[in-house]
Amino acid sequence: MENTFDSDLIYSIFKLAWSRKTPEKSKEAEPIDTEVARASKKNRSTTANSNALTVSCELLRIFVTEAVERAAIIAEAEGNGKIEATHLERILPQLLLDF
Template sequence: MTEEYGALFKKKTIQCILQSFFKDEKTKMTNEAIHLSRELIGLFITEAIMRSCKEAEKDSTTTVSIEHLEKILPQLLLDF
């Protein structure tokens, strides 16, 4: 993912979120695993925004609302 597009998250933020789900506190993540997780989350967010924008266009509006996100969310979760 290029830095011009998409959502970017701090490495430490992703690491903390993922480690909160580990059962063993001693579990470590490599830098590569954190980087790939960061890329995947960024792609997921970008795709959600793009789909919500298309849904707003269908409704002939220039404002994306929570309703647009709610409409695309089930299919987005199935796709990912």
């Protein structure tokens, strides 16, 4: 198996993103009854199972690999031996459209 991202790292990043979104949702509609609030889907904690994390890690690995390969092509065409931020900026719009 090829090198991939650590699933614990990806899960931590997802948890951070989910925790940042949670306060926004709770401000929109505050429940009147606390018993209803406990059973509400909006108040459940968000998690990801191991299969979802494995697929997410693989998708991120492919995305980063493709970005580096495309930026390397641009850098080589310009005669640079190094990939610079400008090369990534040039390939990013099409890369995002492709994914």
